Amino acid sequence: DSGVTQTPKHLITATGQRVTLRCSPRSGDLSVYWYQQSLDQGLQFLIQYYNGEERAKGNILERFSAQQFPDLHSELNLSSLELGDSALYFCASSVEPSGGRGSTDTQYFGPGTRLTVL
């Protein structure tokens, strides 16, 4: 158990709908990251938050948005869903992006939310 929690574990919805995925980081971790894993794209970085602020953005669609709340949990919102959005969505957390040479800043992953768009 990594200490990162994600809800729900499974989500089945229809095209055009909107869903919210929730993530709680490990205790003490300030950074939250979202990744998408699909068969055709592999594992792709979506977005990173650090202590409530957006820190880095990857290949995140405009239909997707995220935020990190004061209690450090994060939500990923996916709207106008398409069949191609079906994937496993991971949240990861790390202590902080310190960048120091002695820091590994390892990202620990949650169990993922499997989204199926029908």
Next chain:
Amino acid sequence: AQKITQTQPGMFVQEKEAVTLDCTYDTSDPSYGLFWYKQPSSGEMIFLIYQGSYDQQNATEGRYSLNFQKARKSANLVISASQLGDSAMYFCAMRPRTGTSYGKLTFGQGTILTVHP
């Protein structure tokens, strides 16, 4: 931009033997971290081992060791004394330690390891 290449889509190993999973990377960042993750069929991503680009010694974590050859830009994972529970997908990943992409992990395509009894 960073790129990770895992050239072995699948690997087979006999129980109790050692196996090496290959990983090569490409980056222009002067400082970076290399990671290996395990993804069993249940789907979760499990962190295995970390190697910093400035680390002089190869990383080891129990039965896992990382064969880091900086000049060749390779970071192969060695699993000793394979167990049936090692059967899973293995991902190599890299993250720069500076710049605006600091937090972004770039993953390879993965290698499926099957351990035979």
